[in-house]
Amino acid sequence: MEIERKFLVPAAPDDLGAHPSTAIDQGYLAIDGDGTEVRIRRRDGASTMTVKSGGGRTRAEEELPLDDATFERLWPLTDGRRIEKVRHVIPTDTPGVEIELDTYRGDLDGLVVAEVEFAGEAEADAFEPPAWFGPEVTDDKRYKNQRLAVEGRPDGG
Amino acid sequence: MEIERKFLVPAAPDDLGAHPSTAIDQGYLAIDGDGTEVRIRRRDGASTMTVKSGGGRTRAEEELPLDDATFERLWPLTDGRRIEKVRHVIPTDTPGVEIELDTYRGDLDGLVVAEVEFAGEAEADAFEPPAWFGPEVTDDKRYKNQRLAVEGRPDGG
Numbered sequence: 001m002e003i004e005r006k007f008l009v010p011a012a013p014d015d016l017g018a019h020p021s022t023a024i025d026q027g028y029l030a031i032d033g034d035g036t037e038v039r040i041r042r043r044d045g046a047s048t049m050t051v052k053s054g055g056g057r058t059r060a061e062e063e064l065p066l067d068d069a070t071f072e073r074l075w076p077l078t079d080g081r082r083i084e085k086v087r088h089v090i091p092t093d094t095p096g097v098e099i100e101l102d103t104y105r106g107d108l109d110g111l112v113v114a115e116v117e118f119a120g121e122a123e124a125d126a127f128e129p130p131a132w133f134g135p136e137v138t139d140d141k142r143y144k145n146q147r148l149a150v151e152g153r154p155d156g157g
Numbered sequence: 158m159e160i161e162r163k164f165l166v167p168a169a170p171d172d173l174g175a176h177p178s179t180a181i182d183q184g185y186l187a188i189d190g191d192g193t194e195v196r197i198r199r200r201d202g203a204s205t206m207t208v209k210s211g212g213g214r215t216r217a218e219e220e221l222p223l224d225d226a227t228f229e230r231l232w233p234l235t236d237g238r239r240i241e242k243v244r245h246v247i248p249t250d251t252p253g254v255e256i257e258l259d260t261y262r263g264d265l266d267g268l269v270v271a272e273v274e275f276a277g278e279a280e281a282d283a284f285e286p287p288a289w290f291g292p293e294v295t296d297d298k299r300y301k302n303q304r305l306a307v308e309g310r311p312d313g314g
Contacts, residue, residue, distance in 0.1 A: 029208050030186070030187035030193045031190075032188055032189065033188075033190060036186065036234070038186050038195040038208075051186050051195075060234055062230050062231055062234060064227055064230075064231075070221055073219050073221075074208060074219055076217060077193070077217055077219060
């Protein structure tokens, strides 16, 4: 099982440019009332479609590659349900634990969110957020990418 | 522009077996609140994904082929949002105008719907439904496949 914690970041660290980064364009084709989403994403020139079921008995996720032409055809259908962000990957003092720092662009410009993935609950509990992390929003559904794409910044910023 | 009229059919014609038919399995991955749908369909052994935008300024539709393995991976994610039907294609007295007669199976067993497509409004208005057609449901949104897949038969049959 994958455990993730999510934090707002008031100001990104000064040495951000020293870490590898990648631009992510992500658009939702449809978000079902039960939370199931179909999204397409382009990252480092590679495009994928991901279907995530909304939960319940059979929570599941499937990903398929898209060629460029197909991505370009589908992208217009995500109008009004998009996020653009730049992701930096930053190591921590704990081996195997990395910070994915997402700096949002476009309509969400100014929003910076850090996500940290852990192998289990114990590791997640033991994690000491760096001083530059802001409030934890792990359980705040308004910061789900799906919601951000449709509703924009929760703080209206 | 494509014009379509849709009718309920109380009893399919006796000579139905004389017309070509094809089995269609159709499942929705997600149906957005704005009506946008992402569906997958298998027909005559060929699988496709179709994205239809819900309407508004940029109504659009895109279709992409799926290989068998991808269809099989995605199909479980359509649980609770599926229709199965057998489609017969029946000619009419008007050249170029055909009846697509959909006989639903599974949860929708017993429902039979005829769809007729026309090149324009004038042709649609001029169409004389055969005696075996029942009430017209062109504007009854409960008979959209998207709604049937989720909500079942409007008449509760």
